[in-house]
Amino acid sequence: xxxxxxxxxxxxxxxxxxxxxxxxxxxxxxxxxxxxxxxxxxxxxxxxxxxxxxxxxxxxxxxxxxxxxxxxxxxxxxxxxxxxxxxxxxxxxxxxxxxxxxxxxxxxxxxxxxxxxxxxxxxxxxxxxxxxxxxxxxxxxxxxxxxxxxxxxxxxxxxxxxxxxxxxxxxxxxxxxxxxxxxxxxxxxxxxxxx
Amino acid sequence: xxxxxxxxxxxxxxxxxxxxxxxxxxxxxxxxxxxxxxxxxxxxxxxxxxxxxxxxxxxxxxxxxxxxxxxxxxxxxxxxxxxxxxxxxxxxxxxxxxxxxxxxxxxxxxxxxxxxxxxxxxxxxxxxxxxxxxxxxxxxxxxxxxxxxxxxxxxxxxxxxxxxxxxxxxxxxxxxxxxxxxxxxxxxxxxxxxxxxxxxxxxxxxxxxxxxxxxxxxxxxxxxxxxxxxxxxxxxxxxxxxxxxxxxxxxxxxxxxxxxxxxxxxxxxxxxxxxxxxxxxxxxxxxxxxxxxxxxxxxxxxxxxxxxxxxxxxxxxxxxxxxxxxxxxxxxxxxxxxxxxxxxxxxxxxxxxxxxxxxxxxxxxxxxxxxxxxxxxxxxxxxxxxxxxxxxxxxxxxxxxxxxxxxxxxxxxxxxxxxxxxxxxxxxxxxxxxxxxxxxxxxxxxxxxxxxxxxxxxxx
Numbered sequence: 001x002x003x004x005x006x007x008x009x010x011x012x013x014x015x016x017x018x019x020x021x022x023x024x025x026x027x028x029x030x031x032x033x034x035x036x037x038x039x040x041x042x043x044x045x046x047x048x049x050x051x052x053x054x055x056x057x058x059x060x061x062x063x064x065x066x067x068x069x070x071x072x073x074x075x076x077x078x079x080x081x082x083x084x085x086x087x088x089x090x091x092x093x094x095x096x097x098x099x100x101x102x103x104x105x106x107x108x109x110x111x112x113x114x115x116x117x118x119x120x121x122x123x124x125x126x127x128x129x130x131x132x133x134x135x136x137x138x139x140x141x142x143x144x145x146x147x148x149x150x151x152x153x154x155x156x157x158x159x160x161x162x163x164x165x166x167x168x169x170x171x172x173x174x175x176x177x178x179x180x181x182x183x184x185x186x187x188x189x190x191x192x193x194x195x
Numbered sequence: 196x197x198x199x200x201x202x203x204x205x206x207x208x209x210x211x212x213x214x215x216x217x218x219x220x221x222x223x224x225x226x227x228x229x230x231x232x233x234x235x236x237x238x239x240x241x242x243x244x245x246x247x248x249x250x251x252x253x254x255x256x257x258x259x260x261x262x263x264x265x266x267x268x269x270x271x272x273x274x275x276x277x278x279x280x281x282x283x284x285x286x287x288x289x290x291x292x293x294x295x296x297x298x299x300x301x302x303x304x305x306x307x308x309x310x311x312x313x314x315x316x317x318x319x320x321x322x323x324x325x326x327x328x329x330x331x332x333x334x335x336x337x338x339x340x341x342x343x344x345x346x347x348x349x350x351x352x353x354x355x356x357x358x359x360x361x362x363x364x365x366x367x368x369x370x371x372x373x374x375x376x377x378x379x380x381x382x383x384x385x386x387x388x389x390x391x392x393x394x395x396x397x398x399x400x401x402x403x404x405x406x407x408x409x410x411x412x413x414x415x416x417x418x419x420x421x422x423x424x425x426x427x428x429x430x431x432x433x434x435x436x437x438x439x440x441x442x443x444x445x446x447x448x449x450x451x452x453x454x455x456x457x458x459x460x461x462x463x464x465x466x467x468x469x470x471x472x473x474x475x476x477x478x479x480x481x482x483x484x485x486x487x488x489x490x491x492x493x494x495x496x497x498x499x500x501x502x503x504x505x506x507x508x509x510x511x512x513x514x515x516x517x518x519x520x521x522x523x524x525x526x527x528x529x530x531x532x533x534x535x536x537x538x539x540x541x542x543x544x545x546x547x548x549x550x551x552x553x554x555x556x557x558x559x560x561x562x563x564x565x566x567x568x569x570x571x572x573x574x575x576x577x578x579x580x581x582x583x584x585x586x587x588x589x590x591x592x593x594x595x596x597x598x599x600x601x602x603x604x605x606x607x608x609x610x611x612x613x614x615x616x617x618x619x620x621x622x623x624x625x626x627x628x629x630x631x632x633x634x635x636x637x638x639x640x641x642x643x644x645x646x647x648x649x650x651x652x653x654x655x
Contacts, residue, residue: 006278007278007484010487016254016487016493017254018254021251021437022244022247024440024443024444044457045457094421095388114457115457128418131417131421148443149443149447152443153443154440158464162466164464165461166458166461168457168462169460171413172412172460173329174345174412175328176328176352176372177220177351177372178220179372184376184414184415185383185415185417185418186417186460
């Protein structure tokens with residue numbers, strides 16, 4: 001008997017009675033403006049929120065941000081943010097992502113309860129760009145904010161092969177005496193541009 | 196009886212300043228958890244929901260694993276099955292060896308700790324680098340993790356500074372967490388760049404979509420799975436959840452319970468290998484089906500490894516993770532270890548005040564302290580208690596069953612307690628008098644006072 005069949009057989013033999021699968025209700029409605037709650041949560045996660053009046057403001061805002069970071073190698077996957085200086089399609093191997101100073105990536109949606117932004121791997125070309133880059137900028141349309149993870153999962157689909165993740169703030173650790181340190185392995189800063 | 200939890204805990208507690216610091220550091224986490232939980236109005240409902248989803252999944256584990264496998268295969272993910280730790284290790288080694296991998300980066304996986312994968316691979320010529328900062332610290336120190344979320348919580352920053360000085364060449368005396376983390380970042384980035392494969396644990400596997408979800412704050416799992424082309428993800432059979440929407444429930448409680456964060460920095464959903472790469476999922480039983488068959492303890496399989504029961508436990512906080520001598524320490528570790536081998540880990544059933552705080556914080560409502568109490572009963576019935584405890588329990592049983600004996604024992608205790616010399620009462624034999632003074636015993640019992648005031652036979 002294969003390991004698979006043996007394990008499945010044991011689990012079937014040991015199965016307790018089924019109490020039934022409960023429905024997952026929507027999260028409780030919360031007071032306050034969605035964008036304001038999202039902004040607070042981004043900050044609580046160690047990120048920075050920049051609210052912009054429209055897409056036209058994104059280019060200059062990203063340029064100013066890049067200048068402040070002294071970022072030279074910039075990968076942009078958001079057309080309105082400008083072309084950047086590194087085309088990810090030109091990198092044959094993901095190891096060449098090392099040395100990117102700033103990555104500007106599209107956020108599919110933002111979650112107000114925890115400041116997380118969903119990033120779809122299909123938009124990245126190299127999936128590791130969000131973590132290898134020294135600094136991260138995420139662009140989220142204000143119309144795509146949801147109150148909580150329940151609503152977020154109602155909008156996400158995983159029908160085919162794919163990759164995606166929630167990102168909440170910059171990379172961080174508290175493994176040395178509980179002291180919060182920003183910039184463990186991944187991005188040292190995370191700025192969310194809300195349009 | 197070999198050394199048990201109490202003896203190991205005594206060694207940890209002997210360093211009083213450190214034990215106090217450990218206690219405070221974990222209580223700080225508990226307080227953060229409370230703030231995060233109370234910010235969610237439907238928190239208690241979420242816990243109930245999480246518990247109910249897990250109960251349903253346990254009843255249909257085989258079916259959901261089959262569904263997961265079917266959907267994962269359709270997305271180009273390879274699926275392997277391992278009956279036990281040896282088979283798991285040999286499967287992982289086989290995948291790596293076939294592709295000539297000699298440098299592996301790992302993110303946190305308690306399952307691979309349980310299976311002792313690192314020494315297995317190292318003995319076969321594969322360099323294994325743990326990349327979670329806390330795990331790297333204990334790996335460099337040659338120690339196991341002492342906490343499942345905070346692996347190096349038992350170490351002071353000065354000790355980590357000395358360790359990094361010796362192993363990574365940081366300046367002597369450097370003890371600033373920020374600078375130490377920066378040094379580790381540089382050291383580990385080199386390892387990520389040089390790695391030929393990345394191994395991760397699995398927080399959740401979704402039957403409906405055939406994908407696995409991995410949560411980290413540091414981004415180490417993401418570095419390790421997006422640079423080298425080969426990703427191996429190892430999961431226990433209990434990690435599967437039925438639907439995508441179930442993630443909404445579990446992810447809302449996981450990070451809040453673990454560290455008081457609203458969510459982890461990176462919550463990565465793998466539904467395909469990377470372009471030109473491979474993703475292998477290894478599904479492991481290693482005793483879990485036996486636990487599922489055990490009516491009293493099966494709910495422990497719901498554990499999502501948040502560590503909240505450790506942070507809140509008055510015993511764990513004062514005795515440290517190593518006192519449990521098991522991969523998963525703390526209250527849930529005591530349940531899991533005694534389920535695996537009741538007699539060998541018998542003392543862990545008693546490493547609890549049964550205060551129930553673990554139950555109160557558990558995001559999936561595992562009745563941890565009830566299970567520990569049940570384990571004590573099982574051990575007693577099996578005659579597995581040490582002689583001293585057996586005699587004590589027998590005597591206590593006799594006294595509590597008989598009113599005259601009980602009253603006599605009370606009078607004797609009060610008389611002795613009030614007249615015997617302090618040196619005798621607080622002697623080494625009396626564990627209750629360690630680190631505290633015994634309270635003054637009253638001259639009369641409540642029953643005697645009642646008789647004096649009201650007359651008659653006293654309250655019944």
